[in-house]
Amino acid sequence: MSGTTSTIVNLPDQRTATMPKRDYLNNEHGLLSWLFTGDHKRIAILYLISITFFFFLGGIFAGLIRLELLTPQPDLVASDTYNKLFSLHGIIMIFLFLVPSVPATLGNFLIPIMIGAKDLAFPKINLLSWYLFMTGGVLTLTALVTGGVDTGWTFTTPLSTHYLNTNVVTAATGIFIAGFASIFTGLNFIVTIHRMRAPGMTWFRMPLFVWANYAASILMVLGTPVLAISLVLVALERTLGLGVFDPTKGGDPLLFQHLFWFYSHPAVYIMILPGMGVISEVISTFSRKRIFGYTAVAFSSVAIALFGFFVWEHHMFIMGVSNYSALVFSLLTMLVAVPSAIKIFNWAFTLQKGSITFETPMLYAFAFIGLFTIGGMTGVFLGALGMDIHLTETYFIVAHFHYVMVGGMLMAFLGGIHFWWPKMFGRMYPESLSKLSAVTSFIGFNLTFMPQFVLGYLGMPRRYHAYPPEFQVLNVLSTAGATVLGVGFLLPVLYLGWSLKYGAIAGNNPWQATGLEWQIQSPPLTENFTEIPIVTQDAYDYEWLANKTEHEVTTVG
Amino acid sequence: MDNALVASHAHTHEEEHEHVALPQHCHHFETEQQQREAGTFGMWLFLLTEIMFFGGLFFAYLLYRNWYHDAFVAASNQLSIKLGAINTAVLIGSGYFMALGVWAAEVRKKGLLVLFLVITTVLGFVFLGIKYVEYHEKWEKHHIPGEHFDVSEFVNPQAYGLKETPLAPDMAQKTQVFFSLYFAMTGMHALHMIIGIGLLFWLIWRANRGEFSSGYVAPIENFGLYWHFVDIVWIFLFPLLYLINRHPGS
Amino acid sequence: MHISPVLWQFLVKWLHASALFPSEASTIAPYTDALYFFLLLITLIGVVLVGALVFGFSIRYRAARNPVATQVEGSTLLEATWTIIPLALFLVTFVWGALLYFRIYTPPTNSMNIYIVGKQWMWKAEHPGGQHEINALHVPIGRPVQLTMISQDVFHSFSIPDFRVKREVIPGRYSTVWFEATDAGTYHIFCTQYCGTAHSAMIGDIVAMSPEDYESWTKQSTSGMSLAQNGERLFASMGCNSCHSGNAAARGPNLAGVYGSKLQLANGSQVLVNDAYLRDAILNPSQHVTAGYAPIMPTYQGQVSEDGLIDLVEYIKTLDNNYRVQQTLTTSQSDKVAPTTPGMVKP
Structure with a gap:
């Protein structure tokens, strides 16, 4: 079955591959056919375009931040501008890129196909979710254009409610609305996974990508509304003078912290879990082996989702919370680290006795495993109470969550995009260029954020516009790394765009993967399946795939 | 072709259903029952979201009530139990007619359905009207948090002809937290009512066109769930804000 | 950690000299650093282990060498191994971290008290003798000092990296932190909680002095009123x-x-x-x-x-x-x- 150099092997459908005459992309024409589509695949593409835009916008802010930090003096921009830069970088990257990244693009595209459904349960709500997302995005842009916002992405009260005169309400409204986009996506996924599975597609035959998105959806549905209400209260406090968080009126600003982190810690898992799902698919496909400990990986996703709700206070260890509640939350934080460790080792052992090839998605997956291990372990530093005192609010924490969010989630997202690109558009991208970009991002990433761990332990606080001169060397290193990282992220846009027209035709199953999505044409039909499949095989059943291929070769070819 | 994967699926519409397929049946659902179940399930999930949304407010309420008990008692005495009780009755009434509406849709009686939905809407408006009267009273008494908030009524109730124990000035300040929560909670609830009334207009229009009189009741049923949820939120708000620790003679 | 003191000093001094490590200037610092090195060690072991597995398997089972994969369902024993060992390590970390936390946040009863008021964007220190300082704090070495802190406006955070202590300064309530400086010198004070425009200018110097120098400083800088x-x-x-x-x-x-x-x-x-x-x-x-x-x-x-x-x-x-x-x-x-x-x- 598998060739020695590449998995784009001489199978009948690849050798003679042509673009299908009818698919979801050319089924209807014109801009309106996209703007009013109910097709989950087209909505996924709409999301993909929007979040790519927001990613590069956030990336530009990151670039400006790194440029400013090249020197210890506040010389490139004014303090207020710098504060707006990091606030908008955070708001855009978290709410407009990371939260929707994998679920709203790859999840939207693939979950119905992976479970053998023709669409998500509520196509109109799915479209509504994109419009809400765009409304939120446009409001955030309005806040940006009309003077910016400088609360940080955390909207800490009473700073955000009483001490800043920037567009806090506009930005908060934007996030509020984008939050409902996320709620509707999660709700759609949960209903679809519960109610729309094809005959024979039992829970334990689902690909792990579906499990991971299911777990993330639970968090979206239950966590996001709490963020929504806290932002409503912040907005009301600014506009009407309510006193729920205002210490001068008897309110408690720590209550805001509790409510905010009750969402924003689970939000971390909303961002990372779907990425872990991507990694499971990629690792299995390119080692041609069923995921080691399928049930353990599936349940670890759910365990992360459940424990994830009970660790929020670890963001507040130094804020004068009761020492004993800090104990409980630290312990729970240690527990939530275990399922992640389980996943890492299961992925590693999936490789054992496999037949491994190193296509671009696999390189991204390896990058994910390495960087996420570091990101996860440094999370344990921060979960340890006494250690947290020194490390929190410094560049250590900045480095930690970038290792998880960029090193983990973004690598997974890029890996996933490369993995499913042939399915989404029916064409291959240039292999060597994409490998180069994967390696470039990996090197650039480590160069950017590894020095920040050291800076953090040295005590450099986060969100600092100017810093003591002794930190300059490490900051210059970090900025240099960011430049390399920027190139690594820009390359895929160029060659993926190129491949849309000039890429080699991929055929139905270029990776010889087992998922249902690979058994249909690329790009898929609007209705996905001409007939709903009956599933008789487990996920990642390569023997089933071999038999099927052999069958096709003898009967068709 | 591989028979396992694309074997013709036994559950086609014609075999499963004797009756003519509904025009509202979406093609991506295998069966109408699946569509209806998915809709209901989705609605319940959405209500779960709503519970978390209000949950944040209830949590804040419990926390501050515990801290500023005296202020909360005194401030809640300023709410009109009469208007609150009438509103509770109005809302339960509208919930009752909503339930009748679901029944009317199920037995495919178009006229009754429209009638019940209209009554539900009217009662919704009555609720909002009474809420407006209550809010207006707070405005006149300077009980709306913010710059114009005035605690003199709590510090010196006798001067206002109230048979209340005066609050110490520092505790009286905390009534502002109560009213902040009162307005946030009832305001969010009223917002849900307004959204609900908007949806009701849309449903009445559709019901009038006969869309729900041929066995397609999912939108009515799901809206009913939403409307009942909004009722239930009020059923929690009413005792927490108006009734608890109310002492006789006020 | 039972590292020989000589080796410990060497390690810390060398790292500090390479500007990769803050100086250890309080009694707390060595305790924090010990946990830090422990965590670094298990991180290193973890990364090396995962790296070795990934690279080892990648080389051994690459398609060119192993054209056909052998399907393996999983192994309860292995699952248990990598559940229990990380869990045990994390629990050790938890206990260690908790002990350190209580050490850092439980001031000794004989500590001297200094008040800190944070406001946008400065630190005011008030000594009981009436000495006032802005963005500076003079303390004696060899004596526990407790800071009772409050903010006039927004959240701030009082951080002294070289002492490994930090605590949020909150509007409306006192928070406390304590330290005992060991080496005379000048160290950074940072505000680490984002607090508005001049957040990065809300810095200062903590000057640790010998008790005699401290005594003469208090005499010189008194405002006459305690x-x-x-x-x-x-x-x-x-x-x-x-x-x-x-x-x-x-x-x-x-x-x-x-x-x-x-x-x-x-x-x-x-x-x-x-x-x-x-x-x-x-x-x-x-x-x-x-x-x-x-x-x-x-x-x-x-x-x-x-x-x-x-x-x-x-x-x-x-x-x-x-x-x-x-x-x-x-x-x-x-x-x-x-x-x-x-x-x-x-x-």
């Missing part, structure tokens, strides 16, 4: 003394010796009188009525600044008899005979 003396003035000018006169028939409770005592409240609860309690009782008296007294005290919310509150708290702390209170009643010139706070040493 915090308690300022407090006494406020106490008189705001009329506190009319109720808290210490007389048997006084309408307010006797304040002499109240600090540090267990107080029975009118609502039946018992509280320990500390700085935070005194501050709250001035601002929200109705929630802190001493048993046997009527709730008649007005609130001073909005009438006293945080600095004024600190003065009052410090004054009440130093009251061990009512002589001074009587003096404020009999003379309007309350600062003529100042109470001495000998060497600012607070028991």
Whole structure:
């Protein structure tokens, strides 16, 4: 079955591959056919375009931040501008890129196909979710254009409610609305996974990508509304003078912290879990082996989702919370680290006795495993109470969550995009260029954020516009790394765009993967399946795939 | 072709259903029952979201009530139990007619359905009207948090002809937290009512066109769930804000 | 960690000299660093292990060498292994971290107290002897120093990386942190909680000095009035003394010796009188009525600044008899005979 150099092997459908005459992309024409589509695949593409835009916008802010930090003096921009830069970088990257990244693009595209459904349960709500997302995005842009916002992405009260005169309400409204986009996506996924599975597609035959998105959806549905209400209260406090968080009126600003982190810690898992799902698919496909400990990986996703709700206070260890509640939350934080460790080792052992090839998605997956291990372990530093005192609010924490969010989630997202690109558009991208970009991002990433761990332990606080001169060397290193990282992220846009027209035709199953999505044409039909499949095989059943291929070769070819 | 994967699926519409397929049946659902179940399930999930949304407010309420008990008692005495009780009755009434509406849709009686939905809407408006009267009273008494908030009524109730124990000035300040929560909670609830009334207009229009009189009741049923949820939120708000620790003679 | 002290010193000094590591200038620092090195070690082991597995398997089972994969379902034994071993390591980390946390946030009883007021965008330090500093803090080495901190506006965070201590400075309530400096020198103070425009300018220097130097510094920089003396003035000018006169028939409770005592409240609860309690009782008296007294005290919310509150708290702390209170009643010139706070040493 598998060739020695590449998995784009001489199978009948690849050798003679042509673009299908009818698919979801050319089924209807014109801009309106996209703007009013109910097709989950087209909505996924709409999301993909929007979040790519927001990613590069956030990336530009990151670039400006790194440029400013090249020197210890506040010389490139004014303090207020710098504060707006990091606030908008955070708001855009978290709410407009990371939260929707994998679920709203790859999840939207693939979950119905992976479970053998023709669409998500509520196509109109799915479209509504994109419009809400765009409304939120446009409001955030309005806040940006009309003077910016400088609360940080955390909207800490009473700073955000009483001490800043920037567009806090506009930005908060934007996030509020984008939050409902996320709620509707999660709700759609949960209903679809519960109610729309094809005959024979039992829970334990689902690909792990579906499990991971299911777990993330639970968090979206239950966590996001709490963020929504806290932002409503912040907005009301600014506009009407309510006193729920205002210490001068008897309110408690720590209550805001509790409510905010009750969402924003689970939000971390909303961002990372779907990425872990991507990694499971990629690792299995390119080692041609069923995921080691399928049930353990599936349940670890759910365990992360459940424990994830009970660790929020670890963001507040130094804020004068009761020492004993800090104990409980630290312990729970240690527990939530275990399922992640389980996943890492299961992925590693999936490789054992496999037949491994190193296509671009696999390189991204390896990058994910390495960087996420570091990101996860440094999370344990921060979960340890006494250690947290020194490390929190410094560049250590900045480095930690970038290792998880960029090193983990973004690598997974890029890996996933490369993995499913042939399915989404029916064409291959240039292999060597994409490998180069994967390696470039990996090197650039480590160069950017590894020095920040050291800076953090040295005590450099986060969100600092100017810093003591002794930190300059490490900051210059970090900025240099960011430049390399920027190139690594820009390359895929160029060659993926190129491949849309000039890429080699991929055929139905270029990776010889087992998922249902690979058994249909690329790009898929609007209705996905001409007939709903009956599933008789487990996920990642390569023997089933071999038999099927052999069958096709003898009967068709 | 591989028979396992694309074997013709036994559950086609014609075999499963004797009756003519509904025009509202979406093609991506295998069966109408699946569509209806998915809709209901989705609605319940959405209500779960709503519970978390209000949950944040209830949590804040419990926390501050515990801290500023005296202020909360005194401030809640300023709410009109009469208007609150009438509103509770109005809302339960509208919930009752909503339930009748679901029944009317199920037995495919178009006229009754429209009638019940209209009554539900009217009662919704009555609720909002009474809420407006209550809010207006707070405005006149300077009980709306913010710059114009005035605690003199709590510090010196006798001067206002109230048979209340005066609050110490520092505790009286905390009534502002109560009213902040009162307005946030009832305001969010009223917002849900307004959204609900908007949806009701849309449903009445559709019901009038006969869309729900041929066995397609999912939108009515799901809206009913939403409307009942909004009722239930009020059923929690009413005792927490108006009734608890109310002492006789006020 | 039982590393030989020589090796430890060598490691830390070398890292510090390479600008990769902050100096260890407090008694806490070595404890924090020990946990840090432990965590670094298990991180390193973890990364090396995962890396070895991934690279090892990638080389051994690459398609060119192993064209056909062998399907393996999983292994309960292995799953248990990588559940239990990380769990055990994390639990060790938890216990270690918790012990360190309690060490850092439990000040010794003999520590001297300095007040810190944070505001956008400066740190004000107030020594009991009345020395005021902006964006600077002078402390003696070899002596535990407790900081009682409060913010006038938004959240700030008081961080001294070289001492490995940090604590959020919150509006409306006191938070505390303590340290004992070991090496004389000048170290950074950072505000680490984002607090608006000039957040990165809210920095300062902490100057750790030998006890003798510290003694001469306090003498040179005194403003002539200790915090308690300022407090006494406020106490008189705001009329506190009319109720808290210490007389048997006084309408307010006797304040002499109240600090540090267990107080029975009118609502039946018992509280320990500390700085935070005194501050709250001035601002929200109705929630802190001493048993046997009527709730008649007005609130001073909005009438006293945080600095004024600190003065009052410090004054009440130093009251061990009512002589001074009587003096404020009999003379309007309350600062003529100042109470001495000998060497600012607070028991």
